[in-house]
């Protein structure tokens with residue numbers, strides 16, 4: 001199925017349009033680390049430093065109440081509060097527990113409410129472990145790989161290693177999960193062309209990690225160059241190393257998002273344009289420490305566009321009014337419109353032109369193939385080849401994607 005010019009009638013401001021509202025709540029807008037690739041502090045958007053360092057309990061109460069009213073009005077049944085920073089564990093654990101309590105009071109009885117937190121792990125205390133256990137908060141820990149790979153970018157403000165503290169946090173959480181399964185951490189790793197991902201996979205498995213997510217470094221299409229093209233191909237090969245290491249272990253309990261999503265296309269084929277009455281599975285909204293909400297900040301690499309969007313104070317806008325802003329329809333339209341230059345590519349189904357932030361260029365907006373186009377082509381061609389080599393019917397692969405090495 002081609003996604004070219006697939007417009008959607010979906011409107012987030014209409015009732016029953018959203019299944020789950022994911023609030024990425026910036027409870028701490030500072031960080032004890034200074035990762036050089038960080039989109040939040042090192043990509044030209046300095047606004048976080050103008051907001052309160054930590055969200056107050058009053059702001060959190062007001063946000064919880066605002067969400068309860070908004071989700072009731074829009075018929076949203078599920079709310080996922082994802083605590084982020086900066087580094088959210090810069091907040092005291094007792095304060096965090098009170099904030100979770102506020103969300104439970106306002107949302108817990110009427111909505112399917114769940115919590116998660118994304119942390120660098122270096123500030124994990126017994127108090128935090130207790131708070132996470134009490135509110136059944138799913139934990140994601142950021143770790144880029146083994147020591148040398150992790151410490152390439154993830155240093156503190158004095159350029160000191162953070163590896164041991166991060167590894168220790170993962171090991172303690174895994175140990176806690178023996179008696180409290182909700183404590184089992186997942187990991188997030190930013191991809192790098194220099195890393196051996198077969199070794200990274202085996203390392204994370206020795207720590208006991210079962211849920212892994214790998215992120216492309218933040219770049220826009222304006223960053224495209226011959227060097228980035230080489231880097232993109234190496235990253236594609238790194239993802240293939242991961243895929244093959246995962247296949248080799250053959251453990252269905254290990255979940256890696258890009259593999260799960262890629263394989264879904266072999267099982268059923270999938271465009272995900274929404275029908276006119278279908279709910280969107282997950283709608284992201286960022287909530288900040290000052291009581292404002294904004295679009296998904298993973299779009300910061302599209303900075304020229306992103307910085308013009310602005311935010312919405314919850315004191316003056318209902319959730320419905322926020323979702324009535326044209327930018328949400330604009331994002332939805334861009335996500336469902338294949339970049340013109342992608343027409344005819346074999347991989348439009350699983351790739352869809354890539355993530356929006358990697359498609360953005362000042363001159364042409366989102367109408368560009370991902371700066372990681374070469375990553376996707378390397379990855380999908382390699383997955384096809386590996387599957388066929390492992391007995392998957394070659395005719396089915398060809399029927400869906402054309403010749404295997406059509407990249």
Ligand code: SF4
Nearest residue numbers: 342345351369370373
């Ligand atoms: S692989 Fe490249 S050309 Fe193909 S859909 Fe993705 S970004 Fe577009």
